[in-house]
Amino acid sequence: MKEVIDTVGRRKTSVARAFMIPGKGRVIVNKLPIEEYFRDEYKRQQALRPLVITERAEEFDIKINVHGGGVSGQSGAVSLAIARALTEFDEASRAILKTERLLTRDPRMVERKKFGRKKARKRFQFSKR
Numbered sequence: 001m002k003e004v005i006d007t008v009g010r011r012k013t014s015v016a017r018a019f020m021i022p023g024k025g026r027v028i029v030n031k032l033p034i035e036e037y038f039r040d041e042y043k044r045q046q047a048l049r050p051l052v053i054t055e056r057a058e059e060f061d062i063k064i065n066v067h068g069g070g071v072s073g074q075s076g077a078v079s080l081a082i083a084r085a086l087t088e089f090d091e092a093s094r095a096i097l098k099t100e101r102l103l104t105r106d107p108r109m110v111e112r113k114k115f116g117r118k119k120a121r122k123r124f125q126f127s128k129r
Contacts, residue, residue, distance in 0.1 A: 005088050009081030011106050014069030018081035020089065023061025029078065030066060043075040050083035050102050054093045060085075076106060 005020040027048065029037040038044040051057040062082060066074045083102040087094040097103050111120040118124055 005085045007081050007084040007088060009077040009079065009084060009105075011076030011080065012069045012073035012109060014066060014073035014077040016064055016066040016074065016077035016081040018078070018085050019063045020060050020082075020085040021062075022059065025058040026061045027064070028062070029064045038071070038075055040071065043071055047075040047078040048082070049079055049100075050086055050097055053100055053102070054086055054090075054096055056086065056093075060089075080105060 003021070005018075007018050007020075009016045009018065027034040029047075034044060034047065038047055045052075048057065051060075062085070064078055064081065066078055068074075069077070079102060083097050087097060087103065094103070113120050
């Protein structure tokens with residue numbers, strides 16, 4: 001039985017679970033190849049950045065379940081999940097990923113809308129007369 005590494009990555013309101021096993025470099029996101037799920041080249045590169053930096057893109061098959069948020073948040077969540085899985089597999093890759101800030105959970109969230117305002121910070125138009 002192959003060892004499965006299971007990790008979680010989060011960004012904004014997106015949550016990604018990555019299941020990593022030794023393989024040929026296939027990445028499946030929500031039952032679709034990553035090329036179909038992240039059609040934007042930049043988002044795809046962002047999601048696969050930990051594999052490229054550690055030069056392990058062809059060593060693992062990764063199955064990812066991601067939900068919540070939008071495309072940007074989901075690609076960030078996938079990136080964090082993959083980075084965490086790589087460090088769990090090989091502790092030596094931790095230093096490389098840490099210098100690239102790929103193991104840091106981005107804490108930025110959408111600020112809530114306040115009452116008496118149009119949005120979180122925007123006010124209604126002021127009229128002097």
